[in-house]
Structures are given as structure tokens and as C-alpha cells.
Amino acid sequence: MEYDVVIIGGGIAGLTASLYLARLKVDTLLISIDLGGQLNNAVKLHNYPGFDGEKGIELVRRIVELVQELGIEILIDEVILLEKVNGKFYVTTRSGEKFTSKVLILAMGKVPIRLAVPGEEKFRGRGVSYCILCDAPITIGRKVAMVSYGHRVLGYLEILRKYASEIYLVSPKPNAGLSREELEHIISQGIHVVDRAKIKKLEGRNRLESIILEREGLEIQLKVDMLFVELGYTTATDILRDFVKLNERGEVIIDKYCQTSVEGVFAAGDITDIPYKQAIVAAGQGAIAALSAYRYLKSRGMQTS
Numbered sequence: 100m101e102y103d104v105v106i107i108g109g110g111i112a113g114l115t116a117s118l119y120l121a122r123l124k125v126d127t128l129l130i131s132i133d134l135g136g137q138l139n140n141a142v143k144l145h146n147y148p149g150f151d152g153e154k155g156i157e158l159v160r161r162i163v164e165l166v167q168e169l170g171i172e173i174l175i176d177e178v179i180l181l182e183k184v185n186g187k188f189y190v191t192t193r194s195g196e197k198f199t200s201k202v203l204i205l206a207m208g209k210v211p212i213r214l215a216v217p218g219e220e221k222f223r224g225r226g227v228s229y230c231i232l233c234d235a236p237i238t239i240g241r242k243v244a245m246v247s248y249g250h251r252v253l254g255y256l257e258i259l260r261k262y263a264s265e266i267y268l269v270s271p272k273p274n275a276g277l278s279r280e281e282l283e284h285i286i287s288q289g290i291h292v293v294d295r296a297k298i299k300k301l302e303g304r305n306r307l308e309s310i311i312l313e314r315e316g317l318e319i320q321l322k323v324d325m326l327f328v329e330l331g332y333t334t335a336t337d338i339l340r341d342f343v344k345l346n347e348r349g350e351v352i353i354d355k356y357c358q359t360s361v362e363g364v365f366a367a368g369d370i371t372d373i374p375y376k377q378a379i380v381a382a383g384q385g386a387i388a389a390l391s392a393y394r395y396l397k398s399r400g401m402q403t404s
């Protein structure tokens with residue numbers, strides 16, 4: 100089957116792109132492993148204008164309802180191969196389907212790096228969060244821990260200090276990967292630092308209640324109400340390695356039009372090298388990518404269906 104545009108990824112970036120293209124009457128196929136992506140994990144979505152504190156999955160439900168109303172074609176499948184031959188794009192899925200298109204929009208998102216310890220899955224959304232920017236407001240008066248290292252720690256602590264009553268910084272690195280001055284500064288702010296520590300497991304009944312750490316051969320139990328895992332993100336960009344230019348973090352490099360290094364390929368959302376991984380940013384980029392795709396098709400005299 101041939102389309103004007105194939106969008107890969109049904110998170111908020113890909114879904115927003117599909118809404119714009121549907122309204123522009125561009126023949127579009129959206130292929131995704133699931134619909135909603137990371138938003139499905141946001142227990143309370145914050146910082147999305149007009150939608151604050153509700154479940155991310157509710158926003159997904161509303162967008163998908165609109166997507167269905169507009170008749171956007173969706174295939175639930177995983178894209179495993181992308182090729183460009185004679186200016187045309189060939190998309191192969193895990194179930195063996197093949198599609199061609201004039202334009203591609205990459206919106207495969209990012210996944211936070213997990214601890215991979217017992218209890219992590221059980222308490223995800225019940226005391227374990229991967230997004231300080233999103234969930235810091237629910238820590239008012241609470242005792243929290245953050246596992247992280249390096250300079251990202253300083254920005255996150257600045258946000259957490261506005262809400263939490265007691266903060267533990269647990270870090271696998273010596274001095275949490277900070278300079279001596281930075282470390283002294285955060286300790287003077289009342290932050291407890293446990294460096295060179297490895298989280299072994301998370302415990303609790305219905306919610307997270309404590310973290311079991313190992314430090315210099317000793318096991319330590321830390322009682323906390325919340326744990327923020329801020330170890331960075333990984334990209335799902337393996338299939339893009341020899342296809343578009345990626346930065347050192349594996350993110351797709353784009354310009355202000357969401358154009359990638361390959362003509363006719365646009366990218367949007369957390370998969371890109373934009374520094375802020377937020378729903379509103381991903382949605383905005385989805386819109387830009389769709390409008391740029393439309394402009395690209397028109398400027399090359401390509402007939403849209």
C-alpha cells in the first residue's frame with residue numbers, strides 16, 4: 100500500500116501529527132506498537148494547558164476519540180525496517196507488512212532508564228516516578244528519594260525542594276558525580292546524600308514504603324514516600340542508526356521545521372534532540388512535523404490524495 104505520509108509512533112507527537120494531516124486531507128497511515136505511549140504511564144499529567152492533574156491515559160482517550168472521528172488510518176504493529184530507494188520510503192513491520200510513502204514522520208519517543216530491581220514495576224505510579232517535572236507537586240510534606248547523578252541533579256533538586264519535606268539523593272557515583280563545591284552546596288540546603296550506593300529492591304504493601312540500598316557492602320533500609328528515578332532516557336532508535344543522523348545520545352537531530360538529515364523525513368517529540376521531554380513540547384513538534392510534511396509535499400508538486 101502507498102501513502103503520502105507514514106507516521107511511526109502513536110504517542111502524543113505522532114497522534115498530533117496525524118490530526119493535522121487528516122484535516123489537511125493528506126493520505127496518512129499511523130503505525131504504532133500502542134496508542135498514547137508514555138502518557139499512559141503518567142498517573143497525574145501536569146503542565147498540559149487545559150488538562151492538569153488528570154490521568155495521562157484520559158488525555159490519550161480523548162485524542163484517540165478525535166483521531167477515530169477524523170478517520171485516520173491506524174495500524175498497531177512495530178516498524179522494524181526503514182529504507183529509502185529512489186526517493187521513496189519503504190516501511191516494514193514486525194508482522195511482515197510493507198508500505199511505501201512519499202514522506203515519513205518519526206515519533207517513536209523515549210523511555211526512561213529503569214533501575215531494573217524487584218518492586219520497581221509494582222510501585223510504578225505508586226511511589227515510583229520517572230518525571231520530577233511532572234510529579235514534584237505531589238510530594239508536598241513528603242519524604243522522598245531521588246536516584247540520579249551528574250549535573251541534572253542540581254536542576255531536579257531545585258524543583259523538589261519547593262515541595263518535599265525531606266530529600267535523599269541516592270547516587271551510584273562517588274560524590275553523586277558532582278564537584279566538591281556543588282556537593283557542599285546541596286548538603287548545606289539540607290539534602291541527605293548517599294553516594295556510591297546501589298539500589299537492590301523496593302518494598303511496600305500497596306505503595307512504596309522503603310528502598311533497600313547497598314553501600315560499601317552494607318545493606319541500608321531507607322523509608323521514603325516516593326522515589327524519583329532520574330537516570331536519563333534511552334531512545335528506541337536502533338532502526339534509525341543508518342537511516343538519519345543521530346546525536347551522541349541517540350536522538351534524531353532536527354531543525355526548526357522538524358526536518359531530519361534525510362529529505363522527506365521529519366521527526367517529532369521525545370525522539371528528537373529537543374532538550375525538554377514534555378507532552379506539550381511533543382504535541383507542538385507533532386504539529387510542526389505535519390505542517391512541514393505538507394509544505395514539503397506541496398513544494399515538490401507531489402499530489403496529495
Ligand SMILES: Cc1cc2nc3c(=O)[nH]c(=O)nc-3n(C[C@H](O)[C@H](O)[C@H](O)COP(=O)(O)OP(=O)(O)OC[C@H]3O[C@@H](n4cnc5c(N)ncnc54)[C@H](O)[C@@H]3O)c2cc1C
Nearest residue numbers: 108110111112132136137145178208233368369376377378
Ligand atoms: C511516568 C511519566 C509521567 C509523565 N508525566 C508528564 C507530565 O505530567 N507532563 C508532561 O508534560 N510530560 C510528562 N511525561 C513526559 C511525556 O509523557 C512525554 O514527553 C511525551 O508523552 C512524549 O511523547 P512522544 O509522542 O514523543 O513519545 P512516546 O509517548 O514515547 O510515544 C512513542 C510511541 O511510539 C511507539 N513506538 C516506538 N517504537 C516504535 C516502532 N519501532 N514501531 C512502531 N511504534 C513504535 C510507542 O509504542 C509509542 O506509542 C511523563 C512521562 C512519564 C514516563
